[in-house]
Amino acid sequence: MTATAPAWASTxxxxxxxxIKKLDMADDWHRPDKDKxxxxxxxxxxxxxxxxxVADITDAIDNGxxxxxxxxxxxxxxxxVWDSGKGDYGSVSKDDAIGLGYAERWKxxxxxxxxxxxxxxxxxxxxxxxxxxxxxNKMARFVEPDYVKAAAGLKNVNPxxxxxxxxxxxxxxxxxxxxxxxxxxxxERHRQITAAIAAYLG
Numbered sequence: 001m002t003a004t005a006p007a008w009a010s011t012x013x014x015x016x017x018x019x020i021k022k023l024d025m026a027d028d029w030h031r032p033d034k035d036k037x038x039x040x041x042x043x044x045x046x047x048x049x050x051x052x053x054v055a056d057i058t059d060a061i062d063n064g065x066x067x068x069x070x071x072x073x074x075x076x077x078x079x080x081v082w083d084s085g086k087g088d089y090g091s092v093s094k095d096d097a098i099g100l101g102y103a104e105r106w107k108x109x110x111x112x113x114x115x116x117x118x119x120x121x122x123x124x125x126x127x128x129x130x131x132x133x134x135x136x137n138k139m140a141r142f143v144e145p146d147y148v149k150a151a152a153g154l155k156n157v158n159p160x161x162x163x164x165x166x167x168x169x170x171x172x173x174x175x176x177x178x179x180x181x182x183x184x185x186x187x188e189r190h191r192q193i194t195a196a197i198a199a200y201l202g
Contacts, residue, residue, distance in 0.1 A: 004126075009038035012143035029080065029089055033139070039070065040143065041129040042194075044172050057131055061142045067135035068142060075123035079106060082115035089118070161197070168193050 006015045010033050015023075023037065047054040060066035079097040080089040097103045106117040171190040178186050 004039050004041045007038050007040040008034075009036035009139050010034050012038070012040060012141075014040060036139070038139065039126070041068070041070070043129055044175065046176060049176075060131075060133070066131050066133060066142065067138065068140045069130045069132040069135055070140070071127040071130065072121065073125045073127065074121045075125070077119055077121050077123075079103065080118040080120050082111075082113045082117075084113045089115075091120070164193060164197050168197065 006020060007013055008015065015037070024035070045054045045057065057066060076094075078094055079092045079102050081092050081097075081102055082088075083090040092100070092102055094103070097106075102112065102117055105112065106119055109116070111117070168190070171186060171193060175183065175186045175190070
């Protein structure tokens with residue numbers, strides 16, 4: 001994974017700076033899909049190292065059989081358990097959920113009051129992205145990098161764009177052999193080049 005940006009979950013469209021500023025920060029469990037926020041992550045598949053694996057993954061993506069999973073390290077969490085009296089989910093602390101058996105029932109996908117138990121992350125850090133055939137969230141999917149796709153169609157008729165695309169490819173090759181010490185510089189160069197391509201096509 002080389003970069004990330006906030007986006008609208010329903011479309012994968014990147015959020016503008018104004019949209020981020022106006023974002024509703026309420027912890028609304030019932031937020032409609034059109035208002036859900038996602039993270040778009042850029043990554044590289046190294047086909048020159050793993051040609052069969054990459055071919056299998058891209059085929060699965062094209063067939064709608066492969067989704068995205070983001071690694072998350074959870075520092076603190078609670079559980080949401082359906083409260084029939086209130087007609088809504090209520091928060092149960094981790095310790096109480098263990099004592100009441102909710103944590104174990106969550107692990108085995110058992111319901112309480114006819115509704116599933118949910119584990120809610122209260123403190124967490126996201127790490128890498130991975131491919132998975134069985135995601136927890138079906139909205140976690142691959143999206144086509146439109147500006148790179150559009151650029152590929154124009155590269156034979158525009159020499160300036162060809163230079164940018166060649167530089168983009170060189171960044172991927174440089175990253176594959178980079179050390180920890182110079183990786184940040186390669187990632188920043190990649191960001192600059194992809195921004196230049198996007199601006200050129202905008």
